[in-house]
Amino acid sequence: MKKPLKKIIVFILSAAVLIGAFDLIQRLLTPKYVDxxxxxxxxxxxxxxxxxxxVLFVGDCEVYENFSPVTLWEKYGINSYIRGSAEQYIFxxxxxxxxxxxxxxxxxxxxxxxxxxxxxSRSEAYNRMSIEGMRWSKYKVGxxxxxxxxxxSFIEYVFPILRYHSRWSELTKDDFKYxxxxxxxxxxxxxxxxxAKPAGSFPAVKPLGDYxxxxxxxxxxxxxxxxxxxxxxxxxxxxxPSLYPHWYDEWDDEVKEYAASEGLRYINFLEHTDEIGLDYxxxxxxxxxxxxxxxxxxxxxxxxxxxxTEYGLADRRSDSHxxxxxxxxxxxxxxxxxxxxxxxxxE
Amino acid sequence: xxxxxxxxxxxxxDVDFETEEHLIDDAVLDSLDIVGLITxxxxxxxxxxxxxxxxxxxxxxxxxxxxxxERLQNE
Amino acid sequence: MVFTSYEFLGFxxxxxxxxxxxxxxxxxxxxLVGSLVFYFFAGAKFLIYISVTAVTVWAAGLVIGKNLEAQxxxxxxxxxxxxxxxxxxxxxxxxxxxxxWLALCLLLNLGILAAVKYTNFAIANxxxxxxxxxxFITVAVPLGISxxxxxxxxxxxxxxxxxxxxxxxxxxxxxxxxxxxxxxQGPISRYGDMSDSLFAGNGxxxxxxxxxxxxxxxxxxxKLVIADRIFIAVGRIIGDSGKFQGPYILIGMLxxxxxxxxxFTGGIxxxxxxxxxxxxEVKENFMRPYFSTSLKEYWRRWHITMCSWFRDYxxxxxxxxxxxxxxxxxxxxxxxxxxxxRIPVYVSSFIVWFSTGLWHGASWNFIVWGLLNWAILMVxxxxxxxxxxxxxxxxxxxxxxxxxFMILRTFLLITVMNLFDCYATLGETIGSLASIFRASAWTxxxxxALGLSVSDWAVIAVGCAxxxxxxxxxxxxxxxxxxxxxxxxxxFAVFALLFAATVVVGVYGVGYDSSQFIYTRF
Numbered sequence: 001m002k003k004p005l006k007k008i009i010v011f012i013l014s015a016a017v018l019i020g021a022f023d024l025i026q027r028l029l030t031p032k033y034v035d036x037x038x039x040x041x042x043x044x045x046x047x048x049x050x051x052x053x054x055v056l057f058v059g060d061c062e063v064y065e066n067f068s069p070v071t072l073w074e075k076y077g078i079n080s081y082i083r084g085s086a087e088q089y090i091f092x093x094x095x096x097x098x099x100x101x102x103x104x105x106x107x108x109x110x111x112x113x114x115x116x117x118x119x120x121s122r123s124e125a126y127n128r129m130s131i132e133g134m135r136w137s138k139y140k141v142g143x144x145x146x147x148x149x150x151x152x153s154f155i156e157y158v159f160p161i162l163r164y165h166s167r168w169s170e171l172t173k174d175d176f177k178y179x180x181x182x183x184x185x186x187x188x189x190x191x192x193x194x195x196a197k198p199a200g201s202f203p204a205v206k207p208l209g210d211y212x213x214x215x216x217x218x219x220x221x222x223x224x225x226x227x228x229x230x231x232x233x234x235x236x237x238x239x240x241p242s243l244y245p246h247w248y249d250e251w252d253d254e255v256k257e258y259a260a261s262e263g264l265r266y267i268n269f270l271e272h273t274d275e276i277g278l279d280y281x282x283x284x285x286x287x288x289x290x291x292x293x294x295x296x297x298x299x300x301x302x303x304x305x306x307x308x309t310e311y312g313l314a315d316r317r318s319d320s321h322x323x324x325x326x327x328x329x330x331x332x333x334x335x336x337x338x339x340x341x342x343x344x345x346x347e
Numbered sequence: 348x349x350x351x352x353x354x355x356x357x358x359x360x361d362v363d364f365e366t367e368e369h370l371i372d373d374a375v376l377d378s379l380d381i382v383g384l385i386t387x388x389x390x391x392x393x394x395x396x397x398x399x400x401x402x403x404x405x406x407x408x409x410x411x412x413x414x415x416x417e418r419l420q421n422e
Numbered sequence: 423m424v425f426t427s428y429e430f431l432g433f434x435x436x437x438x439x440x441x442x443x444x445x446x447x448x449x450x451x452x453x454l455v456g457s458l459v460f461y462f463f464a465g466a467k468f469l470i471y472i473s474v475t476a477v478t479v480w481a482a483g484l485v486i487g488k489n490l491e492a493q494x495x496x497x498x499x500x501x502x503x504x505x506x507x508x509x510x511x512x513x514x515x516x517x518x519x520x521x522x523w524l525a526l527c528l529l530l531n532l533g534i535l536a537a538v539k540y541t542n543f544a545i546a547n548x549x550x551x552x553x554x555x556x557x558f559i560t561v562a563v564p565l566g567i568s569x570x571x572x573x574x575x576x577x578x579x580x581x582x583x584x585x586x587x588x589x590x591x592x593x594x595x596x597x598x599x600x601x602x603x604x605x606x607q608g609p610i611s612r613y614g615d616m617s618d619s620l621f622a623g624n625g626x627x628x629x630x631x632x633x634x635x636x637x638x639x640x641x642x643x644x645k646l647v648i649a650d651r652i653f654i655a656v657g658r659i660i661g662d663s664g665k666f667q668g669p670y671i672l673i674g675m676l677x678x679x680x681x682x683x684x685x686f687t688g689g690i691x692x693x694x695x696x697x698x699x700x701x702x703e704v705k706e707n708f709m710r711p712y713f714s715t716s717l718k719e720y721w722r723r724w725h726i727t728m729c730s731w732f733r734d735y736x737x738x739x740x741x742x743x744x745x746x747x748x749x750x751x752x753x754x755x756x757x758x759x760x761x762x763x764r765i766p767v768y769v770s771s772f773i774v775w776f777s778t779g780l781w782h783g784a785s786w787n788f789i790v791w792g793l794l795n796w797a798i799l800m801v802x803x804x805x806x807x808x809x810x811x812x813x814x815x816x817x818x819x820x821x822x823x824x825x826x827f828m829i830l831r832t833f834l835l836i837t838v839m840n841l842f843d844c845y846a847t848l849g850e851t852i853g854s855l856a857s858i859f860r861a862s863a864w865t866x867x868x869x870x871a872l873g874l875s876v877s878d879w880a881v882i883a884v885g886c887a888x889x890x891x892x893x894x895x896x897x898x899x900x901x902x903x904x905x906x907x908x909x910x911x912x913x914f915a916v917f918a919l920l921f922a923a924t925v926v927v928g929v930y931g932v933g934y935d936s937s938q939f940i941y942t943r944f
Contacts, residue, residue: 014914018921025922124932151932155428165926169877374722378733379803382741382767386750398738399583 024179026161029168032178033129038185039086043096043133045184046083050325051104054313055080056233057189058097058224059112060088062240065290066269067110069188070333071300073326076308077315082189085130087123090115090220092130095143097224099134101231108311109233110303111224112240113255113266114247119214121147131157146220187333192293194337195344199280199288202244211250225262234311241269241278241299243288267306269299276302293337348413354387355409364409371403381406388412394419423463425692426645426930433460434696441700442626449623453601453700454593460602461565468564471538472600475531479574480595482527483581486520487588490581524582528575535571538563543784566606568781570599572731577613579735586614594621601702603693607686609707609727616703624701633902634698639920641691646928648885649685652677654929655872656844663850668863670872671841671854678844679837680886683712686725710893715828717798717835728781732774741770768800775799782843787851791842798835881927 033040042064055078057063064084072078083096093115100106121127127147134140144157156163167175185191228235237259239247252268259266269276276298280288283295291299307313316322341347355364362375370376376384384406385396394416405415423430437456444452461469493516497509504512542558549556577598580586589595598620604611659666659674666674690707697704711724721729740746746766754762772793779792802809813820838855845851857863874882895901905913 010910017914018918021918021922025926029926153428153931156931161925162931165928165931168926169875374719377718377722378737379767379771382738382770383763385742386747386763386766389747396742398734398742399585401734401738401742402585 022161026159027179028171028175029164030160031164031167032174032182034174034178034182034185038191040129040132041182041185042085042189042191043083043130045133045186046081046100046189047135048184049081049188052079052322053081053104053106054078054316055108055110055307056097056100056104056106057082057084057110057112058088058093058100059084059110059240060093060115061086061191061290062114062242063110063112064186064189064191065193066240066242066296066299067303068190068192068293068296068300070190070326070330071297072304072307073317074330075301076304076313077317078304078307078313079316079322079326080188082186084189085126085133087126088115088130089118089121089126089147090217090224091146092127092143094220094224094227095139095146096130096134098139098142098227099137101227101233102137102139105231106233107313108236108307109224109228110236110238113221113237114239114242116213116217116221116255117251119216121149124149124152127152128163132160184332187329187336190296192296192333192336192340193285193290194293194340194346195285196282196292196294197285197287198282199243199284202246202288205246205248208248208250211248211254213251213254221258225264235264237264237266239266239268239270241273241276241291241295243280243284267303272302348409350391351388351409351413351416354384354391358383368408371407376406384412388416392416392420423460425689426642426650429463433463438699446623446625450597450621451593453620453702454597457597457600457602457605461600461605464565464606465562468562471534471564471567472570472605473596474534475571475574476596476599477592478527478530479578479599480589480592482523483578483588483595484590485523486578486581489516489520489523490584492516520582524578527578531571531575535567537561538567540780540784569608569610570605572610572728573604573613574599576610576731576735580612580614586617589613589617597621601697603696603702604704607689607693608725609690609693609705610731611704611727615705619701619703622701627701630701631699633906634695634700636902636917636920637695637698638692639695639917639924641688641693641695642928643920643924644684644688644691644885644889646924646930647881648889649681649688650929651874651878651882651885652681652684654878655874656681658871658873660844663845663854666871667854667857668860669858669867672858673872674844675837675841677882679712679833679840680882682840684885684889710896712833712836713829713893713897714832715825716802716832717795718802720832720836721795721799728778732778736777737770737774740773741767746770771800772796785846786848787842787845790848791839794839794842 031037031040039061055072057067057080061084064082067080067082069080069082072080083093083100085092085096088096093111097109097111127144127149131140131143131147134143140157144154148154153162225235237255239252239255247268247270255266258264278291278295278298283291283298285292308315352364356362358380359375362370364370367375381401385401388394389396396415396419400415400419405411423433433456437452441449441452441456458469461472493513497504497512538561541561545556545558548554577586577589577595581588589598594617598611598613598616599605601611601616601620656674656678659670687708694704694706705727707726707728709723709726711720714720714723746769749769750763750766753765756762757765775792775796776789777792778795779789782788782791841855842851845854892901895904905916
C-alpha cells in the first residue's frame with residue numbers, strides 16, 4: 001500500500017473509532033426515560049408515527065394527561081396525537097407545532113393556553129424534556145434559544161453527554177438495556193394513569209398584583225395562530241380541566257377577549273365539568289391536578305363530539321390501513337390498563 | 348584562578364570546581380551561594396559584579412567565572 | 423473567557439483554523455488580534471490597562487535600546503581620542519539617562535499594579551493602625567495584571583541590562599504581553615525565550631500540533647477530573663470555618679495541596695499545549711515539585727518562572743546593590759566576618775519573600791505565608807552544617823528510604839503552609855490549624871459532610887495515582903517522549919481514554935451546578 005493512502009486510512013479509521021465510541025458513551029449516559037420520569041420520552045415518540053393526524057394537541061401535562069386519543073378513535077374515528085411534555089412552555093409549544101407542520105397538516109390543532117402565564121423557562125429540566133426529543137431543524141434551534149436558562153449552553157443540546165456525563169456513577173441496568181431503542185411509553189402522546197386520588201383542598205387562592213400575561217408569552221401565541229393559518233389548520237384554544245394551579249378569572253377574560261378578536265374558538269373545560277360528566281373524586285389520580293384514564297376518556301369523548309359535529313372531521317374507522325394501525329394501539333392501551341390495575345391494586 | 352578556587356571550595360568543600368561545568372544548571376550553587384560568592388569576589392578581585400552579569404553562562408564553571416572577572420577588570 | 427469553558431474551546435478552534443489558513447506573515451498579527459479578543463471577553467475596560475503597560479514599556483525599551491546603541495557607536499567612533507576615564511565617565515552619564523527612563527517606566531507600571539491591587543489593603547491597614555475611617559475604592563483588578571506587568575518589566579530590565587535587544591515593533595511587543603495562553607495565569611514568560619517562536623508564524627506541523635493537543639487534554643483532565651472535584655470538598659471546608667474543624671482541616675489541607683497541584687499544573691499544561699498548537703514555545707513552570715526533598719528545592723521546581731523572576735529582577739539587584747555592599751561592610755564590622763556576611767543576604771531574601779507573598783494577594787495571609795517560607799529557608803540554611811554532620815554519623819541517610827522520608831516531610835510542610843492561602847483572614851487560618859490539635863474538634867466527624875460520593879473519592883484516588891505514575895515515569899525520561907516511541911494504536915488508545923475520562927468524569931456543566939432534576943420528581 002502507498003504511504004499517503006495508508007495514512008489516510010489510518011486517520012479515517014481512528015476518527016471513526018473515536019466518533020463511534022463517543023456516540024456509544026453518549027447514548028449510555030443520556031437518560032432513557034423508561035421508568036420513573038417518562039415525560040422526557042414523549043417528544044421523540046412522535047416521529048415513529050405515520051404523519052396523517054386529523055387533530056394535533058399541543059401543550060403541557062394538562063393535555064397529555066387529560067385527553068385520550070384512543071377514545072377519539074374508538075368513538076369518532078378521529079386520528080389524533082398529543083405533542084405534549086412536562087410544563088411545556090408556550091415558546092416550546094410553538095416550535096413543536098412548527099416542527100410537526102414539517103411532516104403533516106392536521107385539520108385541527110388544539111392548544112392549551114395555561115402556559116401563557118410563563119414568559120421564560122423556569123427550569124432546565126423542563127427545557128430538556130421538551131427539546132431533547134426533537135429532530136434537528138431550525139425549529140429545534142429556535143426552541144433551544146428561546147428556552148435556555150442562564151446556566152445552559154447550546155452545545156449541551158448538540159452533545160447531550162456534556163449535560164448528562166455526571167450520570168456515569170448512577171447508571172442502571174436500564175441504561176444498557178435501552179441503549180439503542182426505548183419502548184413506547186405513551187399512547188399517541190397520552191400518558192396513562194388508572195389510579196385515583198380524590199381532589200382534596202387546595203391552598204387559598206392568592207390574588208395577583210398583575211393579571212396581564214407578558215408580551216413575550218403573547219407573542220408566541222400570535223405565532224401559533226399565524227402558523228396554523230399558514231398551514232390551513234383550525235386552531236382551538238382550550239383551558240384543560242385541572243383544579244390546581246388556579247386559573248384566574250382575569251386570565252380567562254384576557255384569553256376570551258383575544259380569541260373573540262381573532263375569531264378563534266376558546267373552550268374553558270372548567271366551565272363544562274357537568275356536561276363532560278367529570279367527577280373529581282374518581283377522575284383524577286393526584287387530587288385534582290391531573291386527570292386519570294377515566295377523566296381523560298370523558299374529556300376526549302366530549303371534545304370528540306364537538307370535533308366531528310362542528311368541525312366536520314370524518315369518521316375514518318372504515319380506512320382499513322388506519323384501522324389496523326389503531327387495532328394495535330388499542331391492544332397496547334388495554335394491556336397497559338390491565339398492567340396498571342395490577343400495579344395499583346385496583347379491582 | 349587559585350584564589351577563586353579557594354573561595355569556591357571554602358563554600359562547598361565537597362565539590363570539584365576544576366571539572367564541574369554545570370554549577371548553575373545542576374543547582375550546585377543556589378542564589379544565596381551566588382550572592383555570597385559575589386561579595387567574596389568583589390573584595391578579592393576589586394571588581395563590581397552587578398545583577399546583569401548574573402546569568403548561568405557566567406557562573407556555570409570556575410573557568411567562566413574567572414573569564415567574567417578578567418573581563419570586568421579590563422572594563 | 424476561562425480555559426474550561428465552551429466559549430474558549432470554540433474561540434481556540436476558530437483561531438487555530440484562521441491561523442493556519444493565513445499566510446505566514448499574517449499569523450503573528452492574527453495571534454495578537456486573537457489575544458485582544460480573548461482579553462476583551464475578560465472585560466473590555468481592562469484593555470486600557472494592558473494597553474498602557476504595553477505601550478509605555480515598549481516606548482521606554484525603545485529609548486533605552488537606542489541610547490545603548492548610540493553609546494557603543496560613539497565609543498567605537500571615538501576610540502582613539504577618549505581616555506579610559508573619559509569613556510567611563512561617558513558611559514556613566516549615559517547609564518544615568520537610561521536608568522531614569524527605566525525608573526520612570528517601572529514607577530508607572532508598578533504604580534498601576536499597586537493602585538488597583540493594593541490600595542484597599544493599604545487603606546484597611548491604615549484604618550486599623552490609626553483608627554481612621556477612610557473609604558475603600560471600587561476598582562476591579564484587571565485580569566492577569568500581576569503576570570503581564572511582570573513580563574513587561576522583566577523585558578525592560580533585560581533591555582536595560584543589554585541582554586535582549588529592544589523590540590522595535592509595537593504590535594509584536596503587544597503580542598508578547600497579551601499572548602492569550604499566558605496572560606491570565608502565567609507562566610511569567612521572558613521575552614528573550616519566547617520572541618523567536620512567537621513571531622515566527624510557524625507552519626502547521628502535525629506532530630507538534632498533536633503533542634500540544636495531548637498536553638491540553640492532560641491539563642483538562644487534571645483540572646476537571648481531579649482539581650474541580652476536590653474543590654467540592656475543599657470549598658465546603660473553607661466556606662464554613664466554624665463548622666469544619668479538626669479532622670476536616672487535616673483532610674482539607676491534604677486535598678487542597680493535591681487540588682492546587684492539579685489545578686495550577688493543569689492550567690499551565692493547557693497554556694503550554696495551546697501555545698504549542700500555534701507553534702509557540704512557552705517555558706515550563708513546574709518540575710515535579712512534590713518530589714522535592716527540601717523547601718529550597720521545592721522553590722526551584724514550583725512556579726519556576728515566578729521564582730526566577732524574583733531572583734533575577736529583585737534578589738540579585740538588591741543583594742548586589744551598592745547600598746547592600748555598604749550594609750555588608752557595616753554588619754561585618756559589628757557582627758564579625760561570618761555573621762556579617764550573611765545578614766545582608768537574609769535581608770535581601772526577606773525583601774524577596776515579603777514581595778512574593780504580597781504578589782500572591784493583597785492580604786496579611788499571603789505576607790505571613792511568604793515570610794514563613796523565608797524563615798524556614800533561612801533556618802534550614804543555618805542548620806545545614808548541623809545536618810551535614812548528622813547525616814555523616816547516621817547510617818542509611820544516603821538510601822532511598824531516607825529520601826522518601828525527606829520528600830514526605832517537605833510535602834507535609836508545604837501542605838501546612840498552603841493553608842495560608844485558603845482562608846481570608848489570619849485568625850481563621852491559625853484557628854483552623856490549631857483545631858487539629860484540639861480533641862474536642864475531633865468528635866462528630868462525617869465524611870459525607872464533604873459532599874463527595876464514594877465514586878468521587880474513587881476518582882480522586884485513581885486520578886492521584888495516575889498523576890503520581892506520570893511523575894514517577896517522567897523522572898528519567900519525559901512520559902510524553904516515552905509515549906511517542908510506542909506504536910500508533912497504543913498512543914491513540916491513551917489519547918482516546920484520556921479524552922473519554924475527561925468528558926465523562928470531569929466536573930463541569932449543568933449537572934454539577936444545579937439540582938439534578940433527573941432524580942427528583944417534579
